Amino acid sequence: MTRPTQAIIDLQALRYNYALARQRHGGRALAVLKANAYGHGATQCARALSGLADGFAVAFVEEAVSLRKAGIGAPILLLEGAFGADDLDLAHANGLWVVVHQESQLRMIEAARHLRDLNVWLKVNSGMGRAGFAPGDIAAAYARLKANGRVSELTLMTHFARADEPDSDATAQQTRVFDAATAGLPGDRSLCNSAGLLQWECARRDWGRPGILLYGADPMPKGDSGLKPVMTLCSEIFAVRELRPGDVLGYGGTFIAKQPTRVGIVAIGYADGYPRTAPTGTPVRVDGQPACTVGRVSMDMLTVDITHLPTAGIGSAVELWGNQVDVNVVARAAGTIPYELLCNVKRVRFSYVDRENASPGYPAPASQQAPDLVR
Template sequence: MTTSRPIRARIFRAALQHNYRVARRLAPAARAWAVIKANAYGHGQWRAVDALREEADGFAVLECENAAALREAGITQPILLLEGIFSARDARAVGEYGLTTVVHCLEQLALLLDSVKPGIPLAICLKLNTGMNRLGLNAVDLRRAREILAPLPNVDLTLMTHFAEADGERGVAEQLARFRKMAGDWRGAVSLANSAAILRHPQTHGDWVRPGIMLYGASPFADQSAAELGLQPAMALESEIIAVQQLTPGDRVGYGGTFVAAQPMRIGVVACGYADGYPRHAPSGTPIAVMGQRTRTIGRVSMDMLACDLTAIPEAGLGAPVTLWGNGLAGQVPADDVAAAAGTIAYELFCALAPRVPVDFVD
């Protein structure tokens, strides 16, 4: 898509590859699912696949249709359905395309086995509820699922769980202990570690790790930056200054006049707003970069525009480059910093990137 409006996003192939290799280096004994759900966290599923298809051990998606499209595009690695199947059609596709599917309840297992022709090889990840209380089998249902699957030929079985607090102070110890108790004498493959656990809890690495947000160069931790973790931002959101205003003390900016100038100021209007995916709730003071210098947003974010402080950047006028987040031409602004200022997380920023924003895939 091309547009005369100056906003654009750039996705960096090398950063995606670098971040995947960080996960592999931290968990050298494990294979790694590249998690590309939610359109690769807003970066574009096909861009992520293009960057990683030569080295990813497998890909993890949400929808069966996406998994089938990957197979039809020539992806031969394992493809994991993170929430499993939703219909008999999905179940048949698991057999037809050789997909790996999560099974998180007995009803889902019954649907799978009733829909797939007998004897077709199946790769199943039995998901255990170890404290997240979102998806997963309890101990009784896990035992029943294993009993059902035990006599069946051609079933490749993995046990998995998902950590609720791998990024926090409580960590994974309680959930890991529950997993081990539920797994009992299980000696087969396990998949436990999300990005936070890959980075901070090596005892969870197991046989398959599931790097998600770290692939895209953001940190899962509030107390540690992506740069400190050795990650590179995979997305830069950039625009330009399209107007400049001179303020006198008492002048207000934007809808609701939420920002009031306390002194003479020079502000710039940026071609980016909440219809582009920038968080409307980002307050004055959210970091932004103009012409290589970090500054701050001013006032309320509009649908198509936002304002920033140019008082200390007198050389910035119409057409001056702006970085909203990422490693952009106008400077570096970590998405985690923008998200923290807006009271959200980088995951949401990336996923909210609007379809109207042109995207360049940079080699």
């Protein structure tokens, strides 16, 4: 019998979220697939979005080449740009678009006399303080790229630091800095990440770059953007323990029963990507009913309180996050962000389904599962 732990990826929800992002942004949108599509499977997500997405974005060239080898022919942007001349050659050979955010990358292109028709995205540091040319240097960098004969398309971009803070003026200020720095320079613009395109109408330009929102984790504090969860992380109870008052449970003895307590042992742990820092009381669903974790999360298993669920027992379905348990809530309980939780999922079976054709609940039909997927 196969271990019952799996991540079900709802490709219809992925397409829905992309369409919502594109509609909200009003312009074209690159679906961000870096970090293996935030842990969801970059190739499968790219194929699901083919014909819908205007293009894709990844962090570095190896991520893009994997998509090309899988037959993805749409535009792909390298968000970190090229790390060296070999990277630049590989990007050119695969028809990739490259971000230029520092002087060394600019010089790299100027030295590549054998290359032509590069599609470059020139990045302005408008306030993130991380990567990008200073606003006062962007016009000179733009002129050098235009003059060197290697670049056929040039897009101007920036990245927001606090777009998920609706009460802060930081994003509006970054937008003003970007607009002033790029005034009079021809070409498309790209400003909005997920939070930017959901919240900041003033920043919507030619290209959006939705990332985390594609996967249904709302980056905004209220969580009311209408997104659909894409990953359901689920498992089953495989053993039950009856605790008496005073009995201690798990590593460190952090949980001591105050009353008779039924505990379900679930086949998932931090080695699968569930956060070890999730405390007692973190919400789960057992057979569709609200429940919570108790005690410390172990490497291969965790424990849940099923005292109030007399019919729950061995074989009961447990959702750790998904349609019934908001991954944002789990992340807050564990003291982290949903990005980290989703990217960390591993060692579980991945199943790719279309919710339009799937029956309610989980697990997915065996014909739609991909237990042998190499990740």
